[in-house]
Amino acid sequence: MNYEKIFSQNKEEKIKGRYITLDDIEPILMKLNSNNQLQVIGKSVQENPIYSYQIGTGKTKILLWSQMHGNESTTTKALIDFLNFLNNKSELANQLLESFAFYSIPMLNPDGAKLYTRENANKVDLNRDSQNLTQPESRILRKIYEEFKPDYCFNLHDQRTIFGVGDTGKPATVSFLSPSYNEERELNANRIKAINVIAGMNDVLQKYIPGQVGRFDDGFNINCIGDTFQSMGTPTILFEAGHFQDDYEREVTRKFIFFALLSGFIAIYENVIVEERIDDYMHISQNNPNFFDFVYRNIKINYDGSEIITNFAAQYKEELINNKIFFNAFIVKIGDLEDNFGHYEFDAKEKMYTDSDNNIPNLNQKADFYLEKDIEVVNGLVKL
Incomplete structure (x- = not known):
């Protein structure tokens, strides 16, 4: 059929x-x-x-x-x-x-x-x-x-x-x-x-x-x-x-x-x-329940003067604005993601994380950031 x-x-x-x-x-x-x-x-x-x-x-x-x-x-x-x-x-x-x-x-x-x-x-x-x-x-x-x-x-x-x-x-x-x-x-x-x-x-x-x-x-x-x-x-x-x-x-x-x-x-x-x-x-x-909308692996961050390699994940929040659904990505987990998958995954290959705030990813933060200032991530998505 x-x-x-x-x-x-x-x-x-x-x-x-x-x-x-x-x-x-x-x-x-x-x-x-x-x-x-x-x-x-x-x-x-x-x-x-x-x-x-x-x-x-x-x-x-x-x-x-x-x-x-x-x-x-x-x-x-x-x-x-x-x-x-x-x-x-x-x-x-x-x-x-x-x-x-x-x-x-x-x-x-x-x-x-x-x-x-x-x-x-x-x-x-x-x-x-x-x-x-x-x-x-x-x-x-x-x-x-x-x-x-x-x-x-x-x-x-x-x-x-x-x-x-x-x-x-x-x-x-x-x-x-x-x-x-x-x-x-x-x-x-x-x-x-x-x-x-x-x-x-x-x-x-x-x-x-x-x-x-x-x-x-x-x-x-x-x-x-x-x-x-x-x-x-x-x-x-x-x-x-x-x-x-x-x-x-x-x-x-x-x-x-x-x-x-x-x-x-x-x-x-x-x-x-x-x-x-x-x-x-x-x-x-x-x-x-082992998926996130976005998973970023091997991210370098400067944490209290020490450079460490970590991972983090972001998830869309669906928001109704003026009768239209907007998908807004927020960071929801930082650290071990060994048993998790992303619908979109990105390997940063130890590039340094920066953002417009304090250059450290935080939970419930909008997923807008840079990697080595040459890769921009906007609303979870890598802009190529």
Whole structure:
């Protein structure tokens, strides 16, 4: 199957980048609303509408939700692309629509999306509110879950650039998890169903991003929505959209999330998930927080009159300014980086560090400096 071609034919060109708000997706959803598939299922803290989009007449019911965390927009883009695909009247789309009933919530947290924050407008992490249900957005999702009674849940998120695949030095571009349903992290029939789907998606992704698929930690937390739904008996799959090389806008990762969605539903449709694939799932390396956006090695600094060679790392801080995301690099670690990797690495070969302040790198300092005064680094990047 030509996943690349299918994606290119259905990619929604009107949305791109990291800052995706309700204003961006609302007109697209309205355009897709050809047969009353679009409904307002509730309001956010700030009274913004929360939409559902339902399509398909099949027996297998799929519940998908994205942007539970407002600043995690990659899966929202991929979900919109997938909705475009379901509406394209192709033979494959029609087969899936006859087999599945899709209930999607493209943006559960529109307030957080507007503010570009993880939390909602009350500064509550909705993914820690699945038991207390203190927030309107949490209650809406639970209500839909109880009414729709899904056969599978797809919990769609982004993850930070700090995650790599084990100790391979490769970024975790896409990560999955079949959440635990109890403290013991035991396997039951429902969790294995989710595991089997993940194994099928991994088979496809390895053809495109070999070694860049990770497995998220399965420590049990009943306050997390995936753990809750898994414990309530529904096979649940956590998606984490991560970093691909030089793709801070996550437009490439968006494509691979689309591949994962489509291949996952094909696996269920073709019933290739009946075979237990626990070993295949467990062989997906766990995520390891061993990456920085920038790593600088073998830097010479003058420290109290003595010249020493050290390393340091910088990380982007994403800042919303005038409705645009800016990536500003700050120094976050100095010293031993032996077990760490950088999405961008630079070997200074013992060149002397200088800056406009005190000529010594400090934590939380903007990553603007010179090496021997002939190499300039601006916002983390070496200017050549």
